[in-house]
Every structure is written in C-alpha cells, then in structure tokens.
Amino acid sequence: MRLTVIGTGYVGAVHAACLADLGHHVLGVDVDADRIAALTDGRPPFFEPGLSDLLNRAVATGRLAFSSSLDEAAGFGDTHFLCVGTPQRPGSDAADLTYVDAAVDALAPYLRGNPRALLVGKSTVPVGTADRLARRLGAEVAWNPEFLREGCAVQDTLCPERIVVGVRSKWAKARLREIYAPLLQAGTPFIATDLPTAELVKLASNSFLATKVSFINAMSEICEAAGADVLTLAEAMGRDSRIGPRFLAPGLGFGGSCLPKDIRALTARAEELGQGQAVAFLREVDAINARQRTRTLGLAEGLLGGSFADRNVAVLGAAFKPLSDDVRDSPALAVASAVQDRGAHVRVHDPEAIDNARAAYPALQFALDVAKACEHADVVLHLTEWPQYRELDPTALATVVRGPVLVDARNTLDPEPWRAAGWTVRAPGRPGLGR
CATH class of the missing domain: 1.10.1040.10 (N-(1-d-carboxylethyl)-l-norvaline Dehydrogenase; domain 2)
Structure with missing residues (x-):
C-alpha cells in the first residue's frame, strides 16, 4: 500500500521506517526541512537502537522517502498517519493540540470529499478529539494509538503486544487490517473499538x-x-x-x-x-514522583555534611532513561541542575545524551568519559540506569575521586563491589546500606 506519515519526530520516523519494512511504500512529511534532509540521508534525528539500519535499508529499497510537501503527500496515497506532537499546554496540565489542528487544517483541502481518504491518528490526544477532527475534516478518521518505549521503539513497532484501532466503519477497520497484515499473521492481537476507547487506551x-x-x-x-x-x-x-x-x-x-x-x-x-x-x-x-528528586538531593547533601557548597559532584546519566538521548523532563538533569544551584561544581556524563543535555542545560559542565566526570568528586550520583554504569570498576574509579561516596538513585548497581572497594553507598529505600 501507499501510505503517508505526517510528522517525522520520534513516533513518526519510527512508524514510517517500520511500515516500509513491512513492505509498504511510505512518504514521511514534515515542515522541518533539516529533519527531512537528515532522514532522506538515512540519519535519524535522535538516538534509537536499530533505527538507523532500518531507515537506511528502507530508503535504499525505494519504499521510504521524505518530503516537506503536503501536495506530494496528498497525491502519494489515501491513508495518512498523523504523528505530530501533543506537548503539555503552557500554563496548563492539558494537552496542546496546536500541531494536530494545524496538520488537519492543512490536509483538509486534499482529503475533504475523497471517499477513499483515511486519516489515522497516532498522536496521544484527549478523548473526544478524533470525533471533533472527523467533523472538521469532512473525511473518515480512525485512531491507532502508539505504545512505543524509547530504547525499544523498533521492536515495539515490528513485534507489538497489541494493535488497537478506533474506527467508525467496517471499511476503515478492513484497511487497517490490511496495513498491519504481516503483524496480524504473526499473531499480534488486533483490538478494534470505537474512537473514544482507542483515544483513552494510551x-x-x-x-x-x-x-x-x-x-x-x-x-x-x-x-x-x-x-x-x-x-x-x-x-x-x-x-x-x-x-x-x-x-x-x-x-x-x-x-x-x-x-x-x-x-x-x-x-x-x-x-x-x-x-x-x-x-x-x-x-x-x-507529586510522589516529583518528591523523589528532592529525596535524592537530601540523601546526597546529608552525605556531604549538609551542604553542596563548593563540593564537586559527578552525575552519571542525563537522558530520562537508558538507551535514549531524550532529555525532556529528565529527572537526572533536574537533580544535576538543583545540585549546581546549591553551590556545587557539577560534571555530567551520559553515553548518548550529552549534546541534547548541553542544549537544554548550558550552565552545566559535561564530560565525555566517566573518569573525567568523577575526577576529584566528593560524591557520585547515579541518576540514569545505563547498562554501561553497571560495568564500572569501583576500585579504579576510587583512585580518581576525592571522596568515594556513591548515591545509587536508580537502585540498579550492586553495592557489594563498591563497598568492598572502600565506597560509602546509599540508595533510596535501603537504609540497611548504611549499617
């Protein structure tokens, strides 16, 4: 089938590449010309394991292309996947649908009155959005929420635990079954429901x-x-x-x-x-989630005698989770910034997210290797649970720090080798480590 993907951010780029890998001809569309150029060259705009190889393979076969032209998208195919972002609205807890509405308004002249046109939403939206867009668009709308985990997005798309579609006609359901036929043949559950239920699932x-x-x-x-x-x-x-x-x-x-x-x-x-x-x-x-950042600060500050002032603090991790370079609402960087605000000298290491972290927190200092980040540190904060950090040699690291003190805020490091190497180790919810 010939499919378009509107929006080539995290969800859209992965979805487009995976649809092409399933055998479809796919056109990814985005207003960001630099992103389109990078994707056309086979360069993902973010780090995601396996995506670069998949993207290059799909582009090389001719089944995947990218464009900034909606005219081209409208002429390419009749099924359009909407994958634009829905960030939190400034000054509110509600979702900001600016990008969704803009994309639909731009598509409307091409889709309205076309009996074969189908808009398939993948963006995470408030319940009731799909019905509103269907009235606004004057064309068939379905909703197909994504369940991608950053770091596992390719696997989650090609081997999903379930496919959920919200539809209003047997025709739309049949088209989506055809699109996902290779996955359904492999045994993936296909759950067809109404639009509001599909919107609520994610x-x-x-x-x-x-x-x-x-x-x-x-x-x-x-x-x-x-x-x-x-x-x-x-x-x-x-x-x-x-x-x-x-x-x-x-x-x-x-x-x-x-x-x-x-x-x-x-x-x-x-x-x-x-x-x-x-x-x-x-x-x-x-509120409980936000409180964990304050607890980590308090735990580390207590180990330094009650003050971060003029202390050297090493931070292991900047991404919000491992296997990603995404630093949006990163607990690690929030803690690192708060430590610096309390007077400490902070150096941050991350295997993949340093560039994004530096752009988001330019006042922080960053190091390209763990030893440099930990040099003369009074305390080491383990804040993102990258697998590489579990392989660190505590004995070797003890020779570069000023004080062998570790706060394992992710509770994923084995404390025994660290303690055997002379480290003081603390972790939230484990007061027994202090004994």
Missing part, C-alpha cells in the same frame, strides 16, 4: 504504569523510616502474578515526554468532563 496505560512506579516509591519512603529494604519488598510483591515485577522499580522516578504529560492530560480532560474525582489520585502520583 493515556490509561501510561497512567497505570506511572501509578505503579509512584506506589513503589511511596513504599520506599516508608522503608527508609521503618528500616526495611525496598528492593526486597518489590521483589516479594512482584512474585504475585496479579502484580508482576515490571515497573516496580524504586528510585528517582519517571520522566520523559510521555508519562508525566499523559497523567496530567488525563486528569485535565477528566475534569473537563466533570469526572475529576475519578482520577484525583493521579495528582498524588505526580
């Missing part, structure tokens, strides 16, 4: 995951007060098949462009619908 899923993270972090606070170990608690809880171990990861909490934004957007939309009390708990989920 927001509800992310809100549930955020709740799970904040719940174990709330338990972490209780563990510290009671002298219990939160990792053992999480392991025991996760053995319960009704709960499961995933997302029971106590530590610095979640960030990025999805979970924080989505729980706020769902809350805001529920309040607009007069059902704010149904999700009022999500505000506490958000």
Whole structure:
C-alpha cells in the first residue's frame, strides 16, 4: 500500500521506517526541512537502537522517502498517519493540540470529499478529539494509538503486544487490517473499538504504569523510616502474578515526554468532563514522583555534611532513561541542575545524551568519559540506569575521586563491589546500606 506519515519526530520516523519494512511504500512529511534532509540521508534525528539500519535499508529499497510537501503527500496515497506532537499546554496540565489542528487544517483541502481518504491518528490526544477532527475534516478518521518505549521503539513497532484501532466503519477497520497484515499473521492481537476507547487506551496505560512506579516509591519512603529494604519488598510483591515485577522499580522516578504529560492530560480532560474525582489520585502520583528528586538531593547533601557548597559532584546519566538521548523532563538533569544551584561544581556524563543535555542545560559542565566526570568528586550520583554504569570498576574509579561516596538513585548497581572497594553507598529505600 501507499501510505503517508505526517510528522517525522520520534513516533513518526519510527512508524514510517517500520511500515516500509513491512513492505509498504511510505512518504514521511514534515515542515522541518533539516529533519527531512537528515532522514532522506538515512540519519535519524535522535538516538534509537536499530533505527538507523532500518531507515537506511528502507530508503535504499525505494519504499521510504521524505518530503516537506503536503501536495506530494496528498497525491502519494489515501491513508495518512498523523504523528505530530501533543506537548503539555503552557500554563496548563492539558494537552496542546496546536500541531494536530494545524496538520488537519492543512490536509483538509486534499482529503475533504475523497471517499477513499483515511486519516489515522497516532498522536496521544484527549478523548473526544478524533470525533471533533472527523467533523472538521469532512473525511473518515480512525485512531491507532502508539505504545512505543524509547530504547525499544523498533521492536515495539515490528513485534507489538497489541494493535488497537478506533474506527467508525467496517471499511476503515478492513484497511487497517490490511496495513498491519504481516503483524496480524504473526499473531499480534488486533483490538478494534470505537474512537473514544482507542483515544483513552494510551493515556490509561501510561497512567497505570506511572501509578505503579509512584506506589513503589511511596513504599520506599516508608522503608527508609521503618528500616526495611525496598528492593526486597518489590521483589516479594512482584512474585504475585496479579502484580508482576515490571515497573516496580524504586528510585528517582519517571520522566520523559510521555508519562508525566499523559497523567496530567488525563486528569485535565477528566475534569473537563466533570469526572475529576475519578482520577484525583493521579495528582498524588505526580507529586510522589516529583518528591523523589528532592529525596535524592537530601540523601546526597546529608552525605556531604549538609551542604553542596563548593563540593564537586559527578552525575552519571542525563537522558530520562537508558538507551535514549531524550532529555525532556529528565529527572537526572533536574537533580544535576538543583545540585549546581546549591553551590556545587557539577560534571555530567551520559553515553548518548550529552549534546541534547548541553542544549537544554548550558550552565552545566559535561564530560565525555566517566573518569573525567568523577575526577576529584566528593560524591557520585547515579541518576540514569545505563547498562554501561553497571560495568564500572569501583576500585579504579576510587583512585580518581576525592571522596568515594556513591548515591545509587536508580537502585540498579550492586553495592557489594563498591563497598568492598572502600565506597560509602546509599540508595533510596535501603537504609540497611548504611549499617
């Protein structure tokens, strides 16, 4: 089939490349000329494992191309995937639909009155948006939420756990089944529902995951007060098949462009619908998550005698999660910046996100290798759980720091080798490390 993808940011670029890999002919469209040029050259505008090879392969076959022309998109095919961003609205918890509305308005003259035209939304939007756009567009609209995890996006697209589509006609459902036929033949569940349900799935899923993270972090606070170990608690809880171990990861909490934004957007939309009390708990989920950054600051400051002033602090991690260069709402950088604001000299290391981190936080200092970041450090803060950091040699690192003190804010480093090498190790929810 001939498909277009409107918006070639994180979701759109991955989706376009994967659709081409499934055998379709795909045109990616974006107003950002520099991004289009990079993608045409096979260069992803962000770090995502496996995407560069997939992109280059698809471009080389001729099944994937990119353009900044909606005229070209309209003439290329009749099915258009809408993948533009829906950031948090400035001064509000609600989603900003500026880019969605602009894209639909631009497409409308080409799609209106075309009985074969189908707009398929993948952007995360407030419930009710698809129905509003359908009336505005005068063409068939479906919604197909994305469930990509940064760092696993290619795998999540080509081997998804489920495909959800919100449709208003058997025709739209049949077209989407045809598009995803290779995945359905491989056994991927296909869930067809109405537009409002499809719009809610992504927001509800992310809100549930955020709740799970904040719940174990709330338990972490209780563990510290009671002298219990939160990792053992999480392991025991996760053995319960009704709960499961995933997302029971106590530590610095979640960030990025999805979970924080989505729980706020769902809350805001529920309040607009007069059902704010149904999700009022999500505000506490958000507050617990924000509190983990303050807890990490307090833990590190206490190890330095109560003050960061004129201390050297090494920060391991800048991206909001490993296997990504995304620094949007990064807990690691929020903590690093707060430490610097309290008078410390901070150096940050990250395997992939230094350029983006420097652009977002130009006042911070960055290092290209861990040893340089840790040179003469009074404390080392482990803030993003990159696999590389689990391979560090504590003995070698102890020779470059001024004080062998480690705060494992992600609770993913084995403390025993560090303690054996002479390090003082602390982690949230694990007061037993201090004994």
